[in-house]
Amino acid sequence: MNAFAGVDLRAAPGDGPVAFGSALGAERILAAYRCGLFPLPAADEFAIAYNEARFEEAVEAGEIALLGGDDPYAVAWWSPDPRPVIPPGGVRLGHRLARRLRNRLGWWTSADAAFGEVLARCAEGRQPAWLTAELIDGLTGLHALGAAHSAEVWEGEELVGGVFGVVAGPVLSLDSMFHRRPDAARVAVADLAARFAAAGGRLLDAQWDGPHVRSLGAVSLPRADYLEELAAPADLRPLDTDRLPAARLG
Template structure:
């Protein structure tokens, strides 16, 4: 195994090195350099690789082992939170405020982190992915106010989550639960959550060995079901519908 990350060539269509060649320390660091062009980003996600770097770092590409994922049927909200949703007027939508969601994610404070990896270049790159129908946001609104959201990249029947935020308590949970509800209905079984933190397992995220994750991505990303018009297909989902009748 290489003891250093691979240096990517200038050609944005050049393949990435296999993910299993990523370093163990730091866990999952695979490559350095390249750019955030659409072909490069799509190649990365299809290979189970994602960019993650700070403003003062070179462009870094990662594929950690294990990988955090949500099975769409297993995203969970606490009983107390679901009881509160029954009285909620919040509504979940998709692709009506993509740039706002990404900007809010960039500004959200993260415990133990200074600054953000969602740099201006990252925001522009994912904005271009969104314009071309590859990146999508799920938003939670209280009337006309954006109170939570999540965004990521969709390829085939695979959704690669990038970041989420809460403008009000619980906003990100509702966005995630709404996303999982729709993906489950569409037959999309997984949401990539990238790396573990203390919060994700409380919502149902689990660790998956990288080899198993890559096998799932290879199968799901090649499926012919990438809806570009998420706004219409997703529709409008009342948050109270995320708490089924009779649920505790």
């Protein structure tokens, strides 16, 4: 049974957690994404205590679902409203970066070639540290199931940028990205988007709105409309994982 099927998003907050619960196994994470939710684990005991103190009244009032677990406030589950989304072919690189890709940068891209390393790089130095060891284990399990993917940007044999996300139906939800060279994360997003579009994907979910995702081409979609997109039939082909020149994206 889907543990999130009972979370009523019609009346759930759009700017806060919609549920709490501690389990983070691969199947549970995927079930959440299929219902339009994603996890934000607490970084430490202080953060868990804060979640309980801050949201206990809303949980008791039935405004936020409590899904149980050994430490039920350890993981917040979010479903922002509205949702920032990008059509797979709509990632914007900008004229300057496009020219650099075509004329000067010798970058290459791949998919699923270094999933674990991309996760590790995305976790480095991030505060709060939401990419916990348990969440990384769950995402690694999803990758083994073919439901989580990464795109990598290479300068020679050096990994200089990357992004990873989870596929739920026809939607690819972008979780995090990193760069070791200016614009490398942007190129990774464009690369993964192009591969997902070629595989039959319909939509990229950027999760958190903000200037950066707006600059990539994200637009706001009401949560109800996002859930309709998520529930649309999916006829996805395997993702192309070949090593390709980044210049093709320019």
